[in-house]
Amino acid sequence: MVFTAFIQYVEDSFGDVFVEQMISGCNLATEGAYTSVGTYDHGEIIQMVVQLGKLSDREVPGLVKDFGYHLFGTLVTGYPEVVKYVNDSFGLIATIDNHIHVEVRKLYPDADLPSFSHEFRGPDELRLLYESERGLADLAEGLLLGCFDHFKEEVELQREDLSHGAGTRVAFTMRRAVN
Numbered sequence: 001m002v003f004t005a006f007i008q009y010v011e012d013s014f015g016d017v018f019v020e021q022m023i024s025g026c027n028l029a030t031e032g033a034y035t036s037v038g039t040y041d042h043g044e045i046i047q048m049v050v051q052l053g054k055l056s057d058r059e060v061p062g063l064v065k066d067f068g069y070h071l072f073g074t075l076v077t078g079y080p081e082v083v084k085y086v087n088d089s090f091g092l093i094a095t096i097d098n099h100i101h102v103e104v105r106k107l108y109p110d111a112d113l114p115s116f117s118h119e120f121r122g123p124d125e126l127r128l129l130y131e132s133e134r135g136l137a138d139l140a141e142g143l144l145l146g147c148f149d150h151f152k153e154e155v156e157l158q159r160e161d162l163s164h165g166a167g168t169r170v171a172f173t174m175r176r177a178v179n
């Protein structure tokens with residue numbers, strides 16, 4: 001699903017021609033033909049995002065964050081139950097580690113999942129610690145931004161890298177605007 005969502009993101013944001021140029025500029029065993037239920041070598045998505053960076057003259061971290069923002073919408077459309085029993089973004093974020101990703105693991109035992117721990121610092125402040133050897137904090141940040149938008153909330157997001165810029169251990173502090 002992440003792969004099909006990525007191709008869709010490139011198509012929506014940059015157009016069909018970019019998708020073709022990006023794929024032909026990579027060396028992919030799949031030749032860019034993905035299905036939402038397949039499992040693929042994550043090196044392929046890295047090759048594609050690097051190629052997209054070259055073609056669009058944009059930095060990879062910004063592209064990954066943008067993609068995370070779009071991916072949140074795709075995930076919610078594909079798995080509507082994840083937002084069904086929560087009222088707001090903080091409610092959803094607090095369930096990633098003990099519910100959402102646990103269910104993902106049951107469905108896809110090989111999924112590469114990060115570890116999250118959260119702490120409420122009052123009703124309108126949440127701190128989330130992201131840890132993963134894959135260092136996809138940019139993706140996490142984009143997903144969080146997509147989540148705030150989904151619930152139409154205004155949330156100030158601060159990011160602190162605790163892994164000397166590696167993006168493998170990152171604290172996100174979120175403050176919600178109180179009406």
Ligand code: HEM
Nearest residue numbers: 075079082104111112113114132134136139140143144147
């Ligand atoms: C704001 C909410 C969320 C955040 C911040 C988040 C964050 C992440 C990150 C950063 C990864 C990449 C792996 C890594 O860093 O080690 C990941 C993987 C994944 N997440 Fe989440 N996630 C969220 C919500 C969801 C939801 C709602 C679903 C599905 C219903 C989901 C399904 C997945 C799946 C399937 C993977 C594994 C992809 C693979 O193995 O290729 N996530 N998540």
